Every structure is written in C-alpha cells, then in structure tokens.
Amino acid sequence: MSTPTLELRNLEVAYTVRGIDREVLRSISLSIEPGEAYGLVGESGCGKSTAAYAAMRYLPRNGKITGGSILFEGRDMVTMSDGEVGELRNSVISMVYQNPVSALNPTIRVGDQVAEVFELAGKSKAEAGMLALQALVRVKIADPEKVMRRYAHQLSGGMAQRVVIAMALASNPRLLVMDEPTTGLDATVEAEVLDLVRELRRETGTAVLFISHNLGVIRHMCDRVGVLYAGALVEQGTTAEILSNPQHPYTVGLLRCIPRGGLHKNTDRLETIPGSPPSLGLHFDGCVFATRCTLADDRCRTEKPEMVAVGPSHVARCFHHDKAPSMPRNIEGASQGLSNPSKRVVPEGDLLNITHLSKIFAQDGNKVQVVNDVSLFVGPGETLGLVGESGSGKTTIAKMILGLTSAESTSVMSLSGKMLARTLNKRSVADVGALQIVFQNPDQALNRRHSVTRIVSRAVERLSGFSRTNSDNRAHELLSGMRVDASLHNARPAQLSGGLKQRVAISRAFAGSPNLVVCDEPTSALDVSVQATILNLLVDLQKQDDTSYLFISHDLGVVRYISDRIAVLYLGRVMELGNAETVFNGPHHPYTEALVSSVPAIDGSQRVRIRLEGDVPSPANPPTGCVLNPRCPRMAGSGVEGLCTTVEPELKEVEPGHFMRCHIPLDQLRVTQQK
C-alpha cells in the first residue's frame, strides 16, 4: 500500500479558553490516499474547520496539538520545525477558504496576485505573468486577460472562488484543503465550481480534504466521508455507504432532518435531533452523542465505544449500530400556546395582491431596474416561495412589500383588498403589524443590547397597543409558545444559540398577529437539525393562525417542502409561477430546469446537469429579447431562437395555474426535458 498523502493518527487538539484547555478534537484518525477526496461533515461547532486547519498545522494562537500525529506523506508535521511546515504550505499543501472575496487582497489586481504565487516559487516576473494567465485559463475563467486587470471586488463570487482555486493549484499541491468552498455561492455557480474541482482533481491527482455541512455537495465530490460530532469521528466509510446506509445514530438523524423531495409541510413533519450540540470541550465519560441519542442506554453513558467495522470499508463508533438505521423517528409535537388574543378574521380571496411592482435604483448615474413589473398574489394561509439566484430581486420585492424600500409609483399593492401605502411611514399601525419579516441572520436582526423580553415586548406594545405590563406578559407567552424557555427571557441575544435567536425573531414577527410574514432565508444560517425545528415551528404557526408566508430561500429542498406555490425570479422578472410540485416536477421553464438540476442530490441519483453558461447579466444592461437568452439551455434547436433574441416573452398561463415567461411551447419543453 502506498503512503497516504495525509494521515491523522489519534490527533487531539485543544483550545485554551480563559486559561482552561478545552478539547476540540478527540483522538481523530483518518487517512487520505493520493488522488482521493475525503469529506468531513458535521454541524457547526463539531470541529470540522479545526480539523482542516490542523491538517496544515495551522491553528489559532490559543489552539494546540495535545496528542497524536499529523503525517504528511509519512513525515510527522507535529514534530517538524515551523520553517519546514511553512515550506510544505508553500509548495505542496494548499487551502481554499469559505469566503473567496475576503481571501483575495482588495488592493492588488487579480493577475498580480496569481502571478505572485509563481514569483514566490522563483519564476521571473514575465514568466509568472504568463503562468498566471494559464492558471486562470485552467480554471475556465471567461476572458482571463480582462479578469487579470480587475480587483477582487469587481469579481462575482463564483469568479473570485475560481481565482482562489487557481492560486491554490498554482504550486501543483499534493494536498488541497477546501473549507466550505461553495457555501456562499448560488446553486448554479456552486455546481460549476464543484464540476471544476472534480475535473482538476482528475487531471492532477491531488488529494483533497473537503469540509462541508452540505451532504449533497459531499456526495457529489468525495470518495470517502468522515462524520464529526463534538470533535470525535463517529462514522467513516465510502460516500455512498455513509449517505445511503448510515450506521451511526447521529448520521442517521442528520440525514433524516433534511427536507428532501417528496416531503411536504401538508403531509410530513420534519424529523429533528433532540437537544443541542454540547458546548466546547465538555468532558464525556461515554459516547459523545449519548445525551441526544434515542438508542442510548447506561452503557453508552459510561463507556466509550470503539470504532467497529460495520461493512467493508465502513466503520461506526456505536454500540447499537445495528439498530441505528431503524431507530425510532424523532418527531417533536406541534408547538402550542400561541393563543391569539385578537383572532383576526381571515379575509376572503387574496390576502396580498401586488401588481406591476417595479424598483429602479440609481447607480453611478445609470438607472438600474432591479425589479421589473412583478405581479403576484398570496392567499390566506398560503406559502409563496420566491427562488432565484442572488441579484434576481427576491429581497427587494420583500422589502417593497414591507414598505422598507419604496416601490415605483406605478406599483399597486393591496392587503385584503385595501390599498397599501408604498412607504412604511404612511401605513397604519394595523398594516405594519399585518406584514412582518423573519430575517436571515438573527445576530443582526436582534439588538444585542436589548433583552429577549424587551425585543418581543416592545413589538407587542407598538403593534398591539398593549400597556407595558401586558406587553411583557404577552411577550413571555409568545416566547414560551415558541419554546424559548422562561429562564432565557432576560438573556441577551448573544447568550442564545442560533436556533433560539431565530425563535426570538419569529416571536417578534408574530407580536402583532401578522397576516403575512416574509421569511428571508430564515434557516440558511442554521444547522440542518435546527433548520428542521424552525421549519416545523413555522408550519405549526401557519396552521394555527392561517398566516401566509412569502418564503425566500436559495435552498430548493426547503422551498419545495414549505411552499404551496413558487415564483421563480430572474433579473427582477417572474420567469415561472405555479404550484410547488408543478414547478419542481416540470415541464418547467428552462431557467427553473437549470436551477433544479444544479442541486447535488444526497441520494446520489444523478440528474443530467443543465448548465447555465456565464454569469447573471447586469440588470443595468439586460439582454434584448428574453433576458435569459444568452444563457438559455433550451433555446438552441428550439426553432424560436429568432423570437427569443428579439422579443421579450410575456408571462403566460401555459396550464391552469401554471405561468411561464418563455417562447418555447410547453409541449416542446415537455418533450425536450424528458430526454
């Protein structure tokens, strides 16, 4: 057997926090063969990134290796001098970070930055420039000469990540560490970056340590997977084995939390993993997962399980691995206690109706139309999903509905048949309370200087007109209904976990008994097990009060689970609108088709990827004809190319309740998409 490129042997890492060593990696052993891609998965705080940095012996100042060894091609990096480790990092080990834009120096032109890597390797300036250009060609950047003269902020996220990858590959590394390389990118861009990495790996035979919380991405990218929980490796095996036949209760639970195709809020509650991950460096007598495991018994709590072989090249650290695949489902009961003091009358017909909604921003003297004549309605108790790549206008539409951004004067919005003012200041208290929002990032959405009670109570006071005391009482009632324990009501947001913060934010949104709540990526900052509890909570609230949601998400699995109808947006236009199942199952708009096909499936079923070429065009200068035509995967050979490039299609009803903005007839789409 050849020497593995990277081998961690019983690696232990601790962080010193306030003078005490906290164990973050507990005796991790894994090895990566040359040319192999190894994925590490797990929820936040489980030690994934620490493991990635430890593989380069690159730990934060308060981190230290307390045991074990890191073997790079058989040489122990733990005992090496700093100089030797630096030498390795310069030549044979590279890293790609999560946020590509902050990984690039904003003051140096992209070309010079890439060339610098070659200059460090001893090439002359002219030679380095040539090699930099080749490196950019290699990562398939369109128009590389032009890109070389740009600065980092002038690149899109996908382009920036390509540049970072080009730099990482410049030294022809034998080990590439990738820490969530596609997390901030749109699904279509993510798919392209992943394809690129796969291709380059095939060409170069580089070993890859791939960190991700997204199991679909891992499935797509990795040969073998290790599952981390509380700093311990609990299961390891080939990707297909782990994701199709998991044997550790944590892996089983994690997979069950994910909203996948076929599940819908009307028929299925999402499963969750009870409890929350342990805090950093907690000591365990037994299994690290015992406190949250439905299979745990006394032995699990007192004795540490060893890794046992559960199949060929598949190991799990569990006493009860044989029972794990069929372990009882954990479905929490519906949230109760949200007694609505002033139960509103549910209106007949549409709750929210918007027509000709437009927004033009002035940018450097240019007029940029980010939202272009959007007409939508939301019925009572209905969820309308908004999907589309970044820059498609999703959030702007939401802000205009809320009145945070004022819509153009041609726009008409009405709530329960009554006209809505275009700006917040001109709306009545009742209208403001009726339209609320749950933001993406609860850290920024909750004032960190205010207590949980105050955050919710103030909203009750302003929106329901209660006295201070009654508001406080109502706030406590709301919070308890959202399962925020009474002992936390006086806490500050910083003391709460991400899931709890989001529950507080939801409590605040429901303070004024809203008719419609905009959910702007409410779970994208959360782990999947927490995401499942938040989605369940939102569904419960909807069922109790007939609240409508406008649900914005880039996670198509989540949108499909929670939405009744879906609107697909591109360049500020509705491209497709219809029932969730219709939109997902097709025949769909070519753009929707590309979006849906770019999501890597966890079950490994490989759809044909429909590619969208190039980047989203600037809304300042949209293409003539159909705005999708330069990237449309179905235009070529459709027979209507002439129309597509000259005339913008209308949003037409192609079947009852199914709208599409496309020149290609539905039947023709049905045939081509079934191929």
Add this chain to the structure above:
Amino acid sequence: MNTTSTEISDKSNAERLQIRKERLALLRGNKAFIFGVTILGFWVLCAIFGKFVTPFKIDDQNYEFVSVAPNGTYWFGTDPNGQDVFSRVIVGSRLILVMSFAATIIGTVAGTSLGLITGYFKGWFDTIVMRLLEAISAIPAIIIALLAIAAIDGQSPVLTVLIIAFVFTPNIARTVRAAVLAEAEYEYVAAARLRTERTPHILFKEILPNVMPPIIVEFTVRLGYAIFAIATLSFLGAGVEYGSPNWGTQISENWALIFNNQWWPTAFPAIAIASLAVSVNLISDGLLEVFEI
C-alpha cells in the same frame, strides 16, 4: 450533564458575568490604566475638597514671604504676590476639571447627536453637515477659540467651554457617524421600523447603545485635548478671569521669573497640567484595549 435550557441560561448568565469580570480584570491588570485613574482621582478629590484642606487660604498674601523657594512651610514655594503655590495648584484643579469635563460632555453630546443623524439619514443633509464640520476642523482649534473670545468677551469661562465643545463636535460626529453607518445596515433597525418606532427612538434607544464603546473612548481622548486647550487659553490670558487660581494663568503670570531662577511658580502648575493630561490619556488607552477598537 443534560443540556436543558435552564443549564444553558445558568451557563450563559455565568458567562456574561465572566466577560464583565474579565474586562474589569483586564483593566485592573493594566498598570497604566490604574495609574491614570489614581492621578485623575487625586485631582478630582482636590477639585472637590481642595479648598478645605490647603495649608493656606489661596488669596492670602503674605508679604513677608514673597517668592520664597520651596521649603517645609511652603512646599511649592510662594509667588511674587506671597501666595502659596501648593495651595493654588491644589485648588486650581477645580476650574480646569470642571471646564474640560463640561466642554467635552457638551461636545460629545452634540457630536453624537449629529453623528447619529447624519449616519442614519445619509443623503444631502449628511453631505452638507459633514462638509461644514470638515471646514470647522480645518481651522486650528486654538485660533478659533482665541478669535471668538477676543471678538465677544475676554474672560468668560462659559464661553470658553462652549467654544471648545464646538471645536470638538466635528471629531466626535465623524467617529459616531462611521459607527452608525455600519450599525444602520443591521436588520434590527429595519425591525424597529417595522414596529412603527419613531426615528428618535431608533437613534437613541436602538443604535446609540451599540455605538457606545467608540464614544466612550473618543470622550476620554477629547478630555485630554480639552485640558490642554483650556490650559493654553488661560496661559494666553483668554477664557478665565485674572487672579483666579488656575494652572494656565499661574504659568502665564510667572513664567518670566524662570530667568530669575524662580522656577517653582511655573513648574508646579505645569507638572499638574501634564499629569492630568497624561492620566486621561492612560485611561483612554486602557479603555481602547478593553473595547478592542
């Protein structure tokens, strides 16, 4: 070791106290900061109680002991009027402290308000106000003060305080505005608008608590400058009444005596000014470190 939420709250409350404790410990462990607080504390005590503890009445003129060098009775010597330098230094702390604190507080309040408003509203109002403030800060502070004092009234401490506050306002406004620009993008501000909060509430109840650390640090920095500015103005004979016990005035009345080898009526007030300014700077450095700005 069950992670119930009660336990989370106990832990996090403990953590909160812990962080507060750690900050205090960090300050307590910072020798420079403690030194600064001690000196400032000493001068504040002098300003409050100085009148009652000085060995001599400050206005007592003892013509038998004119310009006496420091000795056992007159610790800092006496000046040409036969007044005890030590007593006058101790009591002189009052005026400079009151004036510099008042000027800094007024400047901070004005600057913070302007910074909050311009940072929150942006647009043309912001542009105009910031250009005006830049224009003000382009003129040296002392010149503005001298001109204003000379133009209006020679020796009004109240006017001096207002002028120094006015001169400080742009600096503080700029610091606060920068912090508010970042803060206003946070979604808690949008959330406040979505519960019909009025603008003053958003500015002072929502945003202000989150921009306090830079304001506190800016305050201490400005206080240091205020001390120097007031000392300088009174040395130049502007801003305070003649004859009042005041360090700057003491220096300006006696500095020429240095050439007669009578250094004490000048040196001791000068040391007092330096010690006060240094103490305030040490405090601001300590706070800067703790707030990690």
